[in-house]
Amino acid sequence: MTKKFNESFSVFSFFSGGGFLDLGFESEEFDVVFANEIHTPFLEAYSHSRDILGIREPKYGLSNVDITSLRGDRGLAEAVKMEENLKKVIGFIGGPPCPDFSVGGKNRGRSGENGRLSETYVDLIINGKPHFFLFENVKGLYRTKKHREFFEHLKDKLCQFYYLSERVVNALEYGVPQDRERIILVGFRRDCFEETKFGWGERLYPDRSGFQYDWPDVTPFYPRKLVPRPDHLPLGLTVQYWFDRNDVKNHPNSKHHFKPRAGLPRFKTICEGDDKKKSYKRLHRWRYSPTAAYGNNEVHLHPYKARRLSAAEALAIQSLPKEYEFPADMGLSNMFKCIGNGVPYLAAKGLAASIKLHIIENYQTNLQQFNEFSTSSAA
Structure with missing residues (x-):
């Protein structure tokens, strides 16, 4: 019997929130085997939503410990090792809290409590050595001069072990009804992947911009009045x-x-x-x-x-x-x-699809197990 994708890709999720990012990866046949979220109400929502959706609990459970305590944690290291022994392709995904890099937030940068968590996540990646990772944050980390130096520092730590690709993506590009920009950094382990350009969905989402349309302007507020949809809009x-x-x-x-x-x-x-x-x-x-x-x-x-x-x-x-x-x-x-x-679900799904396609085409270890899927997934 051939392997299914969700039997080949194992994802460890951090800063999981209500699980929007995880759902996107699961929809592309990644298996979320561990999730960490310190805020108990969010973790309860994560568990509740999956019960409703019929998704089983992650193999290694739901954790609500402070992520800093996971550095050097034997249980996490053993879980990663067990997945490696099963010949899985392992990924870490997460979006550290962003107020310290947001112009509209605290703007404290790397010295803020949330800012320090970004470096903690990077250290977890370096120590855990997943085959790939995804890091999501507000665009202020990328575009604000004050914070860009810290972002470059994080990349310098990662690029010793990973090929990196970054981009400010807009949720509209993936079919989300929302003008939402975020910086996405992805990395693929140097000893497992060829150094090739990462595709940010160009092949999967060729018509990506929602800004070129003549969108309706403001109109007076009419409670419950029917306003016909303009025919030219998506x-x-x-x-x-x-x-x-x-x-x-x-x-x-x-x-x-x-x-x-x-x-x-x-x-x-x-x-x-x-x-x-x-x-x-x-x-x-x-x-x-x-x-x-x-x-x-x-x-x-x-x-x-x-x-x-x-x-x-x-x-x-x-x-x-x-x-x-x-x-x-x-x-x-x-x-x-x-x-x-949360990361919009369709944006998460689109990013996961691009990562899956990159793995299929560029993963160099045990590549034969993915060959049979490459044609159908690229289509």
């Missing part, structure tokens, strides 16, 4: 398409939204599609959403209802499968923080 990049696709009105998290103690009259004065303000942003039903960031002063309003987005609607904007849901007793703040921190 439906899959619009908020309303995903609301319908995920049946958000009947979703288990449809009632989970913040109710204003004050400010309701102001909600009604903001035009549909007026999302350029720093705080109150009303989405347009026939346009993509701004970055799903729901902390601090970010208030995202429903396109044609006088309220904030529900958790069900925010999950749809992150392109999650409609079956994904949070536990009913999870607090609203944790729900929206978990959503805002």
